Amino acid sequence: MDTSILYTHKPLVEKSKLGDRNAQYELYELYVDAMYNVSMRMMHIKEDAEDVVQDSFIEAFNNLSSFRYESTFGSWLKRIVINKSINQLKKKKIPIVPIESQMYHIKETPEEVPPKIDIKNIIKGIRLLPSGYQQIINLYLVEGYDHMEISEILGITASTSKSQYHRAKKKLIEIVRTL
Structure with a gap:
C-alpha cells in the first residue's frame, strides 16, 4: 500500500488524539456515511446500524492512542464497525449457519450462472439469505476480507468460512434465478 495513503x-487524527472535539467531529463527518453503510449491510435495521456506528466512533475516539498508521484510519474504523456489528448480531442470538456436520457437493459450471444478472436482484437475493450466509457474503464480496480474516472476525476456521461462502453463493444463485 502506498504509504502516503x-x-x-x-492532522485530524493527531488533533483528535489530543482530545480536540472539532477534529473528532470532522473525522466523524468524513466517515459516518461509509461506516453506516458497512453496518447497515450487516444489521439490516436502521436503528441498530446507527447504534453500532455511534458505539464504534466512541470506541475509536477512546482508543485513538492505539492507532499507529499501520492501515488507513478508515480501514481501522471499518474493522471496529464490523466487529461491533457482529457482536451485536451475536447478542441478538442470530446464529451463523453451521455446516461442518453436513455433507455437500458444489458443482461450479458455467451453466449455473445466469448470463445476465440485475444488481438489484443480487442485493435482494443477499437480503433473502439466512443471516450467517449474509455475513459471509458481505464480509467476503462486499467488504473484501479474505477467509483468514473472516475466520478471525467470526471465530470460525478458514475452511468453514470458505465452505459457508460457497454454500451462500450457491444459495444466492438459486434465489436470484427465482427473482
Whole structure:
C-alpha cells in the first residue's frame, strides 16, 4: 500500500488524539456515511446500524492512542464497525449457519450462472439469505476480507468460512434465478 495513503487525514487524527472535539467531529463527518453503510449491510435495521456506528466512533475516539498508521484510519474504523456489528448480531442470538456436520457437493459450471444478472436482484437475493450466509457474503464480496480474516472476525476456521461462502453463493444463485 502506498504509504502516503496511510497518512490520510493525519492532522485530524493527531488533533483528535489530543482530545480536540472539532477534529473528532470532522473525522466523524468524513466517515459516518461509509461506516453506516458497512453496518447497515450487516444489521439490516436502521436503528441498530446507527447504534453500532455511534458505539464504534466512541470506541475509536477512546482508543485513538492505539492507532499507529499501520492501515488507513478508515480501514481501522471499518474493522471496529464490523466487529461491533457482529457482536451485536451475536447478542441478538442470530446464529451463523453451521455446516461442518453436513455433507455437500458444489458443482461450479458455467451453466449455473445466469448470463445476465440485475444488481438489484443480487442485493435482494443477499437480503433473502439466512443471516450467517449474509455475513459471509458481505464480509467476503462486499467488504473484501479474505477467509483468514473472516475466520478471525467470526471465530470460525478458514475452511468453514470458505465452505459457508460457497454454500451462500450457491444459495444466492438459486434465489436470484427465482427473482
